[in-house]
Every structure is written in C-alpha cells, then in structure tokens.
Amino acid sequence: MASPVSAEVYRGKCAAHTIAVIAIVVGLPLWWKTTETYRASLPYSDIKELDTLSLQLTVPVEIILAKGALSLEQLRKVPSSDLKERASQLNSKTTYKRRYEIKYRRATPQEEEALGGPSLKDCDEALYHLDRGTQGSVTIYVISESSALLPQGVGVYIGSHRTAVMEIEPLPSLKAEAVLAVVDKKVEQIVQAMSFTDDVITAALSDRIPIGRFTKEAYADSRRAFKSSPGYEMTFSLLNPDPKSHDLHWNIRGAVDDYIQPFLDKLAPVAKVSVDSQILYYAVLGVTPRFDKASSSFIxxxxxxxxxxxxxxxxxxxxxASLYPVLNFLLYVPEYSHSPLYIQDHDGSPVVTNAFHSPRWGGIMVYNVNYTEKQERDFPVRVDIDMVKVMEVFLTQLRLLFGIAKVSTPEDFRMESPGNEGLSDWELDRLLWTRTVENIATVTTTLTSLAQLLDQIGNIVINDNVASEVYLAVSAVHLAVSHLESGRLEFAFQASKEAIASSEKAFFDPSLLHLLYFPDDQKFAIYIPLFLPMAVPILLSLLKTAKEYKQRRKEPTKED
Incomplete structure (x- = not known):
C-alpha cells in the first residue's frame, strides 16, 4: 500500500505534467495563432511579370483611295489589308512594339462628294459626319493631284478630327508595289503625327527610361506636363498690387465659358477639371524689375x-487644400511705378506674349495698362481687361501643361486649327495614348514597390480589402495591355484608370500602417513578463521529473 506522501508526490507530478502538456500543446499554438499578423495572399508572381513591361500599341489605319488616285491596273493589285510592325527596346525591362493594322478600300460616292467640298475645312467636316472613327484610329484619303483640293505646296492635310487627306501624283507607268511604297512612307508620317512616336512613348515612360534615351524635346515635354491624375483644379488669379492706382475689372466667368470650358469638355474622357477664380490685392512680385532707359520700360x-x-x-x-494637382494661371497688372513691365527671353529679346509658364505649376502673364494723360491725373484708373488676349495665352499654356505639344511634321503638311474647342480629336487620341502608357507604367511601379515592401516587412497586416484592390489592379493592367494590342484605345485608357485607382487604394490603405512599428522582438518583450512566472515552475517540475527518471533507470543496473 502506497504511503500518503508518495501519493501526494504522484498527484503533484501528474498535475505538473498535465499543465505542461496543456501549455505546450494547446496554449503555445493558440497564443502564436492569435498574435500572428493576418496577411492575405497577393499575386506576387503576376506583379513580378508586370515589372518586365512589354507593350504592343496597335493603331487601326484605314486608307481610302479616291477616284483617279491610282490607275485601274494599280487598284487591282492593292491588298485588302496590311500589317506593319516595329519593335523598340527601351531598356532591359521595357519593350515597346508599334503596330499598324492597315486596311485599303475605295471611296464611296458620298465620300467622293465630300472630297469635292469648297474648302478643306468643309471637306473635313463632311467626312467627319460620314465616319466619326473610333478613338485611336486614323483615316487617310488618298486623292489625285488633279483634284486640286490641296493648295500648291501642300501634300498632306490633317483635319481637326481623325481624318487626313493625302495627295499622290498619278503615275500610271509605275507598278502597284512602287506606288504603295510611296503611299506607305507618307502614311507612316501621318499616323505618327496623329497618334504617337517613339519620343512620345519614351516620355510617357520617363520614370522607367534612362535620361540618355530622351531627345531634348521629349525630355522637356516629360518634365513640363502634369502627371496623369483623375482630376485637376484650375485657379485663375488676378493680381492687383496697386489698388490705389488700378480699378481692375475682368469678365472671368464669360471668358472661361467661351475659351476654357470647350477645351475642358473635350478633355472630359481624360480627367475632370474644376475651375475657380480669385482677385488678390497688394500681391507683389518677389523680384524688383530693372528699368531700361532705352525703352523707358521695366524689364x-x-x-x-x-x-x-x-x-x-x-x-x-x-x-x-486640394486632393488633386492645381493649375495656377496668374494675370499680373504691374503697379503704376513699374509700368510698363516686359519679360525678356534668354537672348535679350522681348517675349511676344509677355508671359511665361512653370512646368507642372501653371503660367503668369503680365498685363500692362496704357495710361492717358487724363488717367494719370485721376486715380484709380478703371481698367477693363481684354480677356480675348489673356485667354489665348492661358489656353496655349494649358495645352502645354497637359502635354499637348506642337507636332513636328514635314514642310508639306498642313494642320487644321482645333477652333473654339482648343483640342482636335486626334490630339485627344494622342494624349490618350500617352496617358494610357503612363498609367500602366505607374501602376506597375506602384504594385512592384508595394510587393517589395510587404515582402521585406513581414509584420504588416494585409487585409482582404488591400488584397482585393491589388488583384483588381493587376487584372486591369492586363486588360489595358490587351486592349492596346487590339487597337481599342478608349477601353485601354479606361482600364488603365481603374488600375491606377485600385493600385493607389492598396498602396495608401491605412491598415498597412497599424503594425508597422510592432516587430516580433517587441511582441516577445510584451508577452514574456506574462508567461515567465507561470513557465518557471512548470519547467522546474519537468526538469525534476526528468532527473528522477534518470535515477530510476540507473538503480536496477547497480543491483545487478
């Protein structure tokens, strides 16, 4: 019969063993599981593939042959369609392929009638009503030199829509292949003017391309224009540093409605722009102008x-106070003591517009007041600002800030003015090409940076909402690239905008910062003081039990 002492020792050992087993088998895993950081799965492999950007930009081109442009024998040998490709390796990770899907056909009677219009502008409008074309597409009408539609010295006319008219000299003796070679050379120049060039795509990928790959003009354009954004805020400010001398009046509401709003309406597919205005008094320049005796003016x-x-x-x-980039347009009326005030260029010549612009910021125009002898004796002078003159300058600066630069074309090219809208259809397409590529590159960079951050810091929470936005961004990028390959520019741009929105939501999600400064060593530092008092008796009991077990194993050996 076991003694009461031995029974008590046995019960103590069983209790210690039971507590140790529960703590190790149940408590430790439960604590580890309840304190671990939740990290939803992310498509790391898909994001890694995005880093090696490969783009194929397809431009649908339709070449319409008017009557008399080619001989009957030459027309018979014209193919129904053609495909031209050219690839560019921009760097080790970024490739870009330009692809023209060319279709040929004869002009319809309605198009022949439109080509016989009284003027090029009337012809352009008539062709636009017959076929508006899809975003990103280019339609080229090939006419005979005998049609006399184009003026002397003009070989190509690019309208304000998505249509161009090209003149070709009828040479019946040439083979069809030779004629098509002449047409193809002109067609490539037209398509590049109305869609994109290597420089335009390189500028759109400016964050991923070494500076050495830029031309001087492309680099300047990439630094001048605002980056792609879903919205912008535009502020027109009238600066009156000398209210005692000037009583300024400007019809900014009417000027915006007449000159700026048509441009913004045309730009609506790219971004939403809000407009406001203000008048600032006693706002002076930070620089004192220099008086020039020769011209009796300030410089x-x-x-x-x-x-x-x-x-x-x-x-x-x-x-x-703005969530979006702000475009500032300032009209400065110099004080009487510094009038007239003119801006000089680098070479010392006066700037014609008397204005300048700052990249990714806005523009400033100096508006001089012409005083009469009577006005100089009767201050303040009432000044009614010529808003036509002002808005022409600001609209030009606005185009530059959105990256709508002047296109370089051969001497025999003539382009139609965009008119009151301030933006041609093909200029909008050109901007969409740029912004789509820029958005894809930006999303790729954002997702790659996010994946690297989350991979390096393992204790950042990745909730399901962040993971969902990442998956949506990756899917939208693939969709945008697919639409670009198919020549569907409008859908590609919309998909790229969705990718931008999702990637930024994921990257700037507040939940990513909750445990950023709570690494594993701090976790142990907090919980060890709680568990150590309980763990020491358990460990000592286990050590004592192990020691007694070893002693019992040695005792039979001594008896033998």
Whole structure:
C-alpha cells in the first residue's frame, strides 16, 4: 500500500505534467495563432511579370483611295489589308512594339462628294459626319493631284478630327508595289503625327527610361506636363498690387465659358477639371524689375522668373487644400511705378506674349495698362481687361501643361486649327495614348514597390480589402495591355484608370500602417513578463521529473 506522501508526490507530478502538456500543446499554438499578423495572399508572381513591361500599341489605319488616285491596273493589285510592325527596346525591362493594322478600300460616292467640298475645312467636316472613327484610329484619303483640293505646296492635310487627306501624283507607268511604297512612307508620317512616336512613348515612360534615351524635346515635354491624375483644379488669379492706382475689372466667368470650358469638355474622357477664380490685392512680385532707359520700360529677365513664383504662391492658398494637382494661371497688372513691365527671353529679346509658364505649376502673364494723360491725373484708373488676349495665352499654356505639344511634321503638311474647342480629336487620341502608357507604367511601379515592401516587412497586416484592390489592379493592367494590342484605345485608357485607382487604394490603405512599428522582438518583450512566472515552475517540475527518471533507470543496473 502506497504511503500518503508518495501519493501526494504522484498527484503533484501528474498535475505538473498535465499543465505542461496543456501549455505546450494547446496554449503555445493558440497564443502564436492569435498574435500572428493576418496577411492575405497577393499575386506576387503576376506583379513580378508586370515589372518586365512589354507593350504592343496597335493603331487601326484605314486608307481610302479616291477616284483617279491610282490607275485601274494599280487598284487591282492593292491588298485588302496590311500589317506593319516595329519593335523598340527601351531598356532591359521595357519593350515597346508599334503596330499598324492597315486596311485599303475605295471611296464611296458620298465620300467622293465630300472630297469635292469648297474648302478643306468643309471637306473635313463632311467626312467627319460620314465616319466619326473610333478613338485611336486614323483615316487617310488618298486623292489625285488633279483634284486640286490641296493648295500648291501642300501634300498632306490633317483635319481637326481623325481624318487626313493625302495627295499622290498619278503615275500610271509605275507598278502597284512602287506606288504603295510611296503611299506607305507618307502614311507612316501621318499616323505618327496623329497618334504617337517613339519620343512620345519614351516620355510617357520617363520614370522607367534612362535620361540618355530622351531627345531634348521629349525630355522637356516629360518634365513640363502634369502627371496623369483623375482630376485637376484650375485657379485663375488676378493680381492687383496697386489698388490705389488700378480699378481692375475682368469678365472671368464669360471668358472661361467661351475659351476654357470647350477645351475642358473635350478633355472630359481624360480627367475632370474644376475651375475657380480669385482677385488678390497688394500681391507683389518677389523680384524688383530693372528699368531700361532705352525703352523707358521695366524689364524682368528670364533668369529671375523662378524667383517670382514663390512669394506669390504663398498668397494663392489653393494647393494645400486640394486632393488633386492645381493649375495656377496668374494675370499680373504691374503697379503704376513699374509700368510698363516686359519679360525678356534668354537672348535679350522681348517675349511676344509677355508671359511665361512653370512646368507642372501653371503660367503668369503680365498685363500692362496704357495710361492717358487724363488717367494719370485721376486715380484709380478703371481698367477693363481684354480677356480675348489673356485667354489665348492661358489656353496655349494649358495645352502645354497637359502635354499637348506642337507636332513636328514635314514642310508639306498642313494642320487644321482645333477652333473654339482648343483640342482636335486626334490630339485627344494622342494624349490618350500617352496617358494610357503612363498609367500602366505607374501602376506597375506602384504594385512592384508595394510587393517589395510587404515582402521585406513581414509584420504588416494585409487585409482582404488591400488584397482585393491589388488583384483588381493587376487584372486591369492586363486588360489595358490587351486592349492596346487590339487597337481599342478608349477601353485601354479606361482600364488603365481603374488600375491606377485600385493600385493607389492598396498602396495608401491605412491598415498597412497599424503594425508597422510592432516587430516580433517587441511582441516577445510584451508577452514574456506574462508567461515567465507561470513557465518557471512548470519547467522546474519537468526538469525534476526528468532527473528522477534518470535515477530510476540507473538503480536496477547497480543491483545487478
């Protein structure tokens, strides 16, 4: 019969063993599971593939042959369709392929009638009503030199829509292959002018391409224009530094409606732009202009222009409260003591518009008041600002800030003015090509950076909402690339915008910061003081039990 002491020892050992088993088998895994960081799965392999960007940009081109442009024998040998490709390796990770899907056909009677219009503009409008074309497409009408539609010295006319008219000299003696070679050369020049060039795509990928791959003009364009954004805010400010001398009046509402709003309506597929205005009194330049005795005027030299913006920007107060990039357009009326005020270029010549623009910021125009002898004796002078003159300058600067630069074309090319809208259809397409490629590159960079961050810091929470946005962004990028390959520019741009929105939601999600500064060593530092008092008795009991077990195993050996 076991003694009460031995029974008590046995029960103590059983209790210690039971507690140890429960703590190790149940408690430790439960604690580890309840304190681990939740991390939803992400498509790391798909994101890694996006980093090696490969783009194929397809432009649908329709070449319509008018009557008399080619001989009957030459027309018979014209193919119904053609495909031209050219690839460019921009860097080790970025490839770009330009692809033209060309279709040929004869002009319909309605198109022949439209080509016989009284003027090029009438012809362009008539062709537009017959076929508006899809975004990103180019339609080229080939006419005979005998049609006399194009003026002398003009070989190609590019309208304000998606249509161009090309003149070709009828040479019946040439073979069809030779004629098509002449046509193809002109067609490539037209399509590049109305869609994109290598420089345009390189500028859109400026964050991924070494500076050495840029031309001087492409690099300047990439630094001047605002980056792609779902929205912008535009502020027109009238600066009156001398209210005692000037009583300024400007019809900014009517000017915006007449000159800016048509441009913004045309730009609506790219971004939403809100417009406001303000008048600032006693807002002076941060630079004192120099008086020029020869012209009896004050001069602002080009090297001092950067110092003009900072003091004025402190008075604007719009950028700090905006979620979107702000475009600032300032009309400055110099005080009487500094009038007239003119801006000089780098070479010392006066700037015709008396205005300058700052990349990714906005523009400033100096508006001089012409005083009469009577006005100089009767202050303040009432000044009714010529808004036509002002808005022509601001609209030009606005085009530059959105990346709508002047297209370089051969001498025999003539382009139709965009008119009151301030933006041609093909210029909008050209902007969409740029923004789509830029969006895809930006999403790729954002997702790659996010994946690297989450991979390096393992204790950041990745909730299901973040993972969902990442999957949506990856899917939208693939969709955008697919639409670009198929020549569906409108759908490609919309998909790229969705990818941008999803990637930014994932990257800037507040949940990613919750445990950023709570690494594993801090976790142990917090929980060890709680568990150590309980763990020491259990460990000592287990060590004592192990020691007694070893002793019992040795005792039979001694008896033997």
């Amino acid at each position: 602002l030299k080009s090297h001092s222009l950067p110092h003009v913006i900072n003091p004025i920007e402190a008075r604007l107060g719009s950028s700090a």
